[in-house]
Amino acid sequence: MRTLPRALLPATLLLPLAASADELPAPLQALEAEGLEIHGRFEAPDGLTGYAASAGGRPMTVFVTEDGEHAVIGNLVDAEGQNLSQAPLDRLVRAPQDAETWAELADSAWIADGRDDADRVVYVFTDPNCPYCRQFWQAARPWVEAGKVQLRHVMVGILAADSPRKAVSLLAADDPSAALAAHEGGEPVEVLDALPRRLELALQDNHxxxxxxxxxxxxxxxxxxxxxxxxxxxxxxxxxxxxxxGPRP
Structure with a gap:
C-alpha cells in the first residue's frame, strides 16, 4: 500500500451518505447500476459535490455538477497541485476498509511474539522456511523485549513443499510462541505426523x-x-x- 498524504479537507466537509438511491443525482444512479459503490459525499469547490466511491474495491472520487446532470470521475487538484480527492477517500473509503482488514487479521491464525499490552501491534505473514522472516524476527528483538511492539505472526506455507506442514505444526504446538521463538533461534520445527484439519483450513484462510x-x-x-x-x-x-x-527503545 502506498504512503498516504495528510488530510487536505477538514472533517466538517465530509458528510455521511444517508440519502437513499433515488435521492442521488441521475449520473450517480447510472454509475451505481454499473457496479459503482457510493460511500459518502463531501463538499467541493465551484458548486461541485464530491462523492467518495469504489469499484471492485478501488477507491475513486466522482464530482457532480451543480445542476446534477453531469458527473466527472477522477481526482480534483487545486492551483497548488494538491489532490483534494485523497482526504475524503481516506476517511470515507480507505478507513472503513482498513478497519475491516485489521479485524480480519485479528481473527486469523497467528502466533504472538511480545506482550499483549504492547504499544503497537504489527502483523507479519511468516513462512517457516523464510530466512528474511528470521532476520526480521531478530531485528525486532529490541522493540519486542522492551514491550513496545507485539508481532503477530500470521503463519503461511508458500516457499517450500514442507512449509505448510511446518506452519501448521507451529500453530498446533502446546506453546506456539515458544515453538516459534525456538525455530527463529535456529531449532528445527517439530513436524506433526497428523495435522489438525481446522488449522489446515486456517492456514488456507491466511493464504x-x-x-x-x-x-x-x-x-x-x-x-x-x-x-x-x-x-x-x-x-x-x-x-x-x-x-x-517505532523509535528504537
Whole structure:
C-alpha cells in the first residue's frame, strides 16, 4: 500500500451518505447500476459535490455538477497541485476498509511474539522456511523485549513443499510462541505426523488474506500509520524498520 498524504479537507466537509438511491443525482444512479459503490459525499469547490466511491474495491472520487446532470470521475487538484480527492477517500473509503482488514487479521491464525499490552501491534505473514522472516524476527528483538511492539505472526506455507506442514505444526504446538521463538533461534520445527484439519483450513484462510492484501513475499508486514494500513514486503531497510516498529527503545 502506498504512503498516504495528510488530510487536505477538514472533517466538517465530509458528510455521511444517508440519502437513499433515488435521492442521488441521475449520473450517480447510472454509475451505481454499473457496479459503482457510493460511500459518502463531501463538499467541493465551484458548486461541485464530491462523492467518495469504489469499484471492485478501488477507491475513486466522482464530482457532480451543480445542476446534477453531469458527473466527472477522477481526482480534483487545486492551483497548488494538491489532490483534494485523497482526504475524503481516506476517511470515507480507505478507513472503513482498513478497519475491516485489521479485524480480519485479528481473527486469523497467528502466533504472538511480545506482550499483549504492547504499544503497537504489527502483523507479519511468516513462512517457516523464510530466512528474511528470521532476520526480521531478530531485528525486532529490541522493540519486542522492551514491550513496545507485539508481532503477530500470521503463519503461511508458500516457499517450500514442507512449509505448510511446518506452519501448521507451529500453530498446533502446546506453546506456539515458544515453538516459534525456538525455530527463529535456529531449532528445527517439530513436524506433526497428523495435522489438525481446522488449522489446515486456517492456514488456507491466511493464504487468502495474504493474497487479498496483494502481498507476494515474506515477511509480509502490515502495520498502521495515521489510522491507515500500510504494508511492506521482505526484510525492511533501517528507516522502514523504525517506521514499522517505532523509535528504537
Amino acid at each position: 487468502n488474506l495474504m493474497d487479498g492484501l496483494s502481498l507476494v513475499a515474506t515477511p509480509g508486514i502490515v502495520y498502521r500509520q495515521d489510522g491507515l494500513l500500510k504494508t511492506a514486503q521482505g526484510m525492511p531497510q533501517q528507516d522502514t524498520l523504525t517506521e514499522i516498529l
